[in-house]
């Protein structure tokens with residue numbers, strides 16, 4: 001069914017004139033898919049900033065397609081601006097819609113730690129013998145000329161490659177098959193410099209597709225006057241291309257302000273789309289909550305290079321022998337404590353840069369900080385009396401202590 005739809009979409013693509021956005025993501029069958037997270041330990045805290053480690057797989061058949069690190073970075077900047085409502089063009093959202101606009105408090109980093117725990121740039125480059133890829137996910141498999149997915153519970157995978165036709169990109173939805181999970185973007189619609197081509201050179205194709213990855217539908221619900229399951233986006237008859245002038249009223253507009261065509265989930269040009277709504281924010285953040293398909297991202301610390309455990313990835317050749325492991329050793333006192341806690345190294349290993357978190361008995365993070373010195377004093381003033389777990393570091397090398405607040 002999906003394959004047939006993709007074929008139809010590809011055919012459909014040829015009927016559009018040049019310069020129109022084509023998104024292959026099929027959101028018509030979105031269910032509120034929930035997976036029981038294997039490692040799920042905690043729920044999102046109210047409005048906490050959710051960090052998403054990103055790996056960009058650059059697949060190139062010629063040198064032009066091997067886009068620069070700077071071009072990749074330009075895309076990361078756009079993602080962070082758009083999801084944090086720091087995009088300068090948010091100021092030009094029509095006044096009526098401004099009150100609906102949201103800072104989603106979701107951020108992105110290029111991964112600093114790879115799935116094996118090694119330092120990484122978060123960019124994987126691979127030559128491919130394929131001159132183009134179809135929307136059949138071949139780019140997600142090394143054996144098919146692509147590059148294998150990194151653990152989709154901890155990384156947002158983005159493949160940048162040459163997509164057949166003029167489709168700009170597509171995404172999987174929350175709860176999809178793990179080894180296909182991620183976002184695919186055409187190499188000339190990624191970032192804001194280098195090979196990015198107008199009118200899709202403001203990085204908004206990726207903003208749009210990443211929002212699909214977090215469960216958002218197209219704003220018209222992929223049906224005539226359909227629903228996107230978000231309450232504060234006005235119903236609209238169908239998609240908009242290029243950039244309509246405001247207001248653009250259609251047959252099912254609820255009022256004279258018409259379509260929210262400046263929403264990232266319409267199909268307008270990059271310099272026309274500018275906002276998510278509060279409702280879209282809530283929907284996207286819900287996939288990270290307990291029982292949400294992407295809950296495990298709350299335990300992903302791949303944005304923090306101090307969690308890497310081995311040397312850098314070599315350019316070919318065998319992996320280097322791992323460094324002999326020196327173990328961090330700490331004491332935490334006084335315990336029980338009233339206001340302040342000391343975290344002190346008891347050997348020569350400096351814990352500076354390690355993440356320290358305090359979890360309540362439900363596994364919710366109540367306090368988070370970074371150790372700065374061999375001895376760090378913390379003051380977790382928001383804790384009620386009770387028993388907590390203090391954890392320093394991540395993964396197998398994490399140290400945990402039971403602490404009691406009096």
Ligand SMILES: [Zn+2]
Nearest residue numbers: 023025208218
């Ligand atoms: Zn789309």
